[in-house]
Structures are given as C-alpha cells and as structure tokens.
Amino acid sequence: MSRPILDHQLEGYLDESLSADELTAIEGRLRADPALMDRLLAIIRRRDAGIHTLSEIWRRHRLSCPGREQLGSYLLGAMDDSDQAYVRFHIETVGCRYCMANLEDLREAARREEASRTVERRRRYFESSAGYLRRRPD
Amino acid sequence: MSSGSQVDNLLVQRIREGDDGAWRELIARYEGRLLAFAESRLRRRASSEDIVQESFIGFLNSLPNYDGRRSLESYLFSICAYKLTDHLRREGRRPTIPLASSRETGGERQVEGAARGASSIARSGERRELEEKAIVESLGEQIARWKERGDWTKLMCVELLVVCGWANKEVAARLGISEQQVANFKFDFLARLKSILKRRDLNEDVFPELHVDDRRGGNA
Numbered sequence: 001m002s003r004p005i006l007d008h009q010l011e012g013y014l015d016e017s018l019s020a021d022e023l024t025a026i027e028g029r030l031r032a033d034p035a036l037m038d039r040l041l042a043i044i045r046r047r048d049a050g051i052h053t054l055s056e057i058w059r060r061h062r063l064s065c066p067g068r069e070q071l072g073s074y075l076l077g078a079m080d081d082s083d084q085a086y087v088r089f090h091i092e093t094v095g096c097r098y099c100m101a102n103l104e105d106l107r108e109a110a111r112r113e114e115a116s117r118t119v120e121r122r123r124r125y126f127e128s129s130a131g132y133l134r135r136r137p138d
Numbered sequence: 139m140s141s142g143s144q145v146d147n148l149l150v151q152r153i154r155e156g157d158d159g160a161w162r163e164l165i166a167r168y169e170g171r172l173l174a175f176a177e178s179r180l181r182r183r184a185s186s187e188d189i190v191q192e193s194f195i196g197f198l199n200s201l202p203n204y205d206g207r208r209s210l211e212s213y214l215f216s217i218c219a220y221k222l223t224d225h226l227r228r229e230g231r232r233p234t235i236p237l238a239s240s241r242e243t244g245g246e247r248q249v250e251g252a253a254r255g256a257s258s259i260a261r262s263g264e265r266r267e268l269e270e271k272a273i274v275e276s277l278g279e280q281i282a283r284w285k286e287r288g289d290w291t292k293l294m295c296v297e298l299l300v301v302c303g304w305a306n307k308e309v310a311a312r313l314g315i316s317e318q319q320v321a322n323f324k325f326d327f328l329a330r331l332k333s334i335l336k337r338r339d340l341n342e343d344v345f346p347e348l349h350v351d352d353r354r355g356g357n358a
Contacts, residue, residue, distance in 0.1 A: 008303030016219035020178040030233045041235065046346075050266055054273065054300050054331075054347050061274050062212055064281050064297055086290050093312070094297060098215055100178065105170035 005029060008055045010040050014047075017059050019095035062098060064090065071102050075110070146210040154201060165194060168211065172218045179222060189225055193218040269340050276334045280327075291315060295323045300347065 005026060012018040013026045030037050047056075058064070066074070066087050073079045074087040091099050149167075152160030169190055176186035196217045197204075204213060226232035284293040291313055298304045298312065299320070306320040313320075328348055335342045342348045 006303040008301065016179070016223055023179065027232060037233070037235070044235065051344050051346065052266070052269060052273070054277075054345060055303065057270055057273050058277060058297075058301050060212070060216075061278075062209070063274065063277050064293065064301075082288055082290050086285075086294065089294055090297070093294075094301060097175065097178070098212070101171045101175035101215075104174035104178070108170060108174070 002029075005036060007039065007043060008053075010036075010043050011053060011056050012059065014040070014043065015056070015059060017097055019097055019100065022095060062096075065096060065099050066090065068102055068106070071099060072106055075103065075106055143209065147206050150201075150204065150206060150210065153198075161198075168214050169194075171211070172214060175215060175218055176222055179226070185225065189218060189221050192221045196221060265341075266344075268338070269335070269344060272334060272338050272340055273331070273345075276331060280330070292323055295320055296327050299324055300327075 009018060009022065009026060013023060016023065018026070030040065070079070070083070070087065074084060077084070079087070087099075090096050091103065149160050149164055153164060172190045172193055173186055176189040177183060180186050180189070193214065197214060200217070223232060227234065281293060284290070294313055295309055295315070298309045299306070304312070306317050306324070310317045310320045331345075332342055332348055335345075335348075
C-alpha cells in the first residue's frame with residue numbers, strides 16, 4: 001500500500017518544490033483520488049484566505065538551504081562529516097529541489113571543466129612531443 | 139550567501155540600467171541551475187531550454203517589481219517553477235484543478251491563478267508581509283544558530299516536522315532519538331515562535347501549525 005500523502009507535500013506540489021519523483025507520484029494520485037484533490041483545493045482556499053504555514057515560508061525563503069559554495073564543498077567531499085551529513089539529509093531526505101538543481105549544475109560544470117582540461121592536456125602532450133615523431137623513410 | 143547577494147544586487151542594478159554585459163553575466167550565472175531544475179521534471183532538454191528562455195524573459199518583464207531584499211536565485215526559481223507548471227498543465231501532465239469542490243459546476247481554475255478571493259485581498263497587504271518577515275527573521279536566526287553550534291539533530295528534527303510534516307514517531311526513528319526528545323524540540327521551537335509573534339503584536343492564529351496540541355512530554 002502506498003504511503004499517504006501529507007498536506008505538506010501538497011503544498012510543495014503547488015510550489016513545484018518537491019523532488020521530481022515525488023511530484024510525478026502526487027500527480028498520478030491526484031488523478032485517481034478525488035478526496036486528495038479536495039485536500040489540495042482546501043489548501044488553495046486556505047492560501048487564498050491569507051493563512052500562512054511555516055512549511056511554505058521555510059521552503060519559499062529556503063531557510064535551511066546550504067549556500068552554493070557549501071554545495072560545491074559537499075560535491076568534493078571537503079566538509080566536516082556532520083556538515084556533509086546535514087547536506088545529504090537536506091537533499092536526499094527533505095528532497096530540496098532547488099539544492100538538487102544547484103548540485104546538478106555544479107556537477108555539470110565540473111564535467112565541462114574536466115573535459116576542457118582533457119583537451120588542453122592532450123594538446124600540450126601532442127605539441128611537446130610531435131617534434132620527436134620520426135617519419136618512416138619512403 | 140551574503141556576498142553572493144551583493145554581487146547579485148549590483149548585477150540587477152546594471153541590468154536595470156540596460157547593461158548587456160550584466161544581462162549576459164546573469165544568464166551565464168543562473169542558466170545551468172534553472173536548466174537542471176526544469177529538466178529534472180520534464181526529462182527533455184529542448185522543452186527545458188524553452189522553459190528557461192521564457193523564465194529569463196519573465197524576469198526582465200517583472201524587473202520593475204523585483205525586490206532586491208529577496209534572493210535573486212529564489213526569485214528566478216519561482217519564475218521557472220511558474221513557467222514549468224504552466225507548461226505541464228498545457229501538456230496535460232499536471233491535472234487541472236476544479237473550482238472549489240464544486241466538480242458539478244465543471245468550472246476550472248489555475249493553481250495560483252489571478253482569480254483570488256476577496257479575503258485574500260483583505261489579508262494580502264502589509265500585515266501578511268509583517269507576519270512572514272517576523273517568521274523568516276526568527277527562523278533564519280534560529281537555523282543559523284543551530285548550524286553554528288553544530289546542533290544538526292535539532293535542525294534535522296525541526297526540518298522534518300515543519301517542512302516535511304512527519305509525525306514525531308517517524309522523526310524519532312529516522313534520527314535515532316526518542317519521541318520524548320522530538321516532542322521537547324518541537325515544544326521549544328513552537329513556544330519561541332509564538333513568543334516572537336506576540337512580542338511583535340502579530341496574530342499567531344494565521345499559522346495553523348502553532349496551534350498543534352503538543353505539550354512538552356506529549357506526542358503528536
């Protein structure tokens with residue numbers, strides 16, 4: 001049996017702030033479950049009435065998100081164990097989509113940098129060694 | 139992130155003055171993370187690039203309303219999320235939301251659409267902003283203090299309770315602490331927030347979570 005969907009998740013669904021897998025799962029459940037759709041509507045009405053929730057404010061202002069530099073250190077494994085564990089928790093357990101996007105962007109940038117370093121290294125190897133190439137006598 | 143904010147504010151100022159170079163710089167700085175955000179949902183590169191393009195245009199169109207106190211990255215993500223939901227709805231992936239619970243009317247509304255109720259207008263002004271600002275400041279200080287002191291368990295506990303809405307029992311199991319500890323963290327956290335709102339003469343009734351019956355020693 002699938003896990004019940006919490007109101008906090010429905011709020012995150014409205015704001016597109018959950019992980020992509022979670023959002024897709026909620027979309028599927030909303031189609032099949034009118035009661036869940038009613039709960040979503042109740043949240044929209046509550047928002048329309050100007051009632052806040054701490055969850056929405058926390059997510060919207062990204063109050064506990066690590067900075068981009070910290071995410072870079074996390075990727076390099078250059079943080080203290082406890083800091084590293086918190087960032088992993090924030091990404092994997094809380095499923096912060098904004099931090100996931102930042103992390104993916106940093107990974108991609110690192111891949112590009114590595115690719116450009118590889119090209120540069122090969123060029124340098126070639127240029128420094130090409131003069132030693134001996135042509136076979138015809 | 140404060141140095142980043144200063145850089146962002148200068149960048150936005152130059153963009154407001156019509157500086158092409160600054161606009162290029164903003165695109166270079168943010169396109170990657172926005173693209174990753176859109177692509178994680180759409181799984182298609184071309185559509186994701188379109189969404190990011192629309193987001194940048196949306197940013198320029200909304201620039202006169204952009205408040206520099208807000209994080210630029212969060213602002214761009216919110217525009218991107220809006221474009222994304224719009225796209226998903228057009229594609230039929232995101233279910234349309236029936237108007238209120240009156241499915242019989244066959245009416246439809248867009249989530250976060252323009253048609254807001256009068257009560258929203260009544261509460262959408264200064265008061266609401268003050269409440270939100272008080273919460274942001276108070277939570278921000280609290281979280282910064284936990285991080286500084288290395289109180290990671292407390293931070294993770296409150297994040298699971300408040301952001302994810304987990305029950306005390308689940309939080310205790312995930313973090314390997316007792317339910318009593320979870321209840322105590324929750325009690326202290328909510329009591330502090332209530333007292334801050336009261337000190338600022340703000341109405342705590344507009345935060346439903348502050349009224350959870352979770353006395354110290356009890357379980358939610």
